[in-house]
Amino acid sequence: xxxxxxxxxxxxxxxxxxxxxxxIEQLAFNEQGLIPVITQxxxxxxxxxxxxxxxxxLLITIDTKRMTYWSRSRNKLWIKGETSGHTQSVNSMTFDCxxxxxxxxxxxxxxxxxxxxxxxxxxxxxxxxxxxRILGDA
Numbered sequence: 266x267x268x269x270x271x272x273x274x275x276x277x278x279x280x281x282x283x284x285x286x287x288x289i290e291q292l293a294f295n296e297q298g299l300i301p302v303i304t305q306x307x308x309x310x311x312x313x314x315x316x317x318x319x320x321x322x323l324l325i326t327i328d329t330k331r332m333t334y335w336s337r338s339r340n341k342l343w344i345k346g347e348t349s350g351h352t353q354s355v356n357s358m359t360f361d362c363x364x365x366x367x368x369x370x371x372x373x374x375x376x377x378x379x380x381x382x383x384x385x386x387x388x389x390x391x392x393x394x395x396x397x398r399i400l401g402d403a
Contacts, residue, residue, distance in 0.1 A: 268293075271364045285327075293365035294320060299335060302367040304377065306384075307356045313377035313384040318367065330355045332371060351375030 270291045274283075294300045299317040306313055316334040318326070322342055325333040332353035336343040346352030353371040360367055378385040387400045 268363065271362060275362065288360060288364070289320070289323065291364055292320075292323075292360065292367075293363065299337075300365065300367060302334065302369060304332060304353060305368060305370050306373055307370040308372075311384055312386055313353075313371070313373055315385065323367070326355060326369070327358070332369060345377075346374065349375065351377065353377070 292300055298319050300319075300323070302316055302318050304313045304316065305311065317337060318333075319335045319342075322333040322335050325331075325342070325344075332345040332355060334343045334345065335341075352374045353369075354374075355369055355371055357370045358367060373383075376382055378387070380387075389398045389400050390396075391398060
């Protein structure tokens, strides 16, 4: 049923507005109540991290404009920067065409990755040499 909802949106004209809460009700949270979220730097467009949200963390993020995730390892809500001071302020949020992924563009203060790196995607695959190289922060 959720897929049908998003298929109907495909035919709407550009700039059509819909109620945010109606869209949220149609998002495809998995059987654990989670939806994937990709976090991107607003300015550089670098992908900083991938994480999960619950409906509650999504609503908190919308309300506070601070990225709030669901930590699967800790089994609790996780406000980015709550303990590290490395915060993410939301500039924009978009949903994909199937309603099963969220993309947030943020202003990142400090490191996004728990390793202290700018972003989590620093293990670069070299296909020709069958190697993985650790990238430095630019």
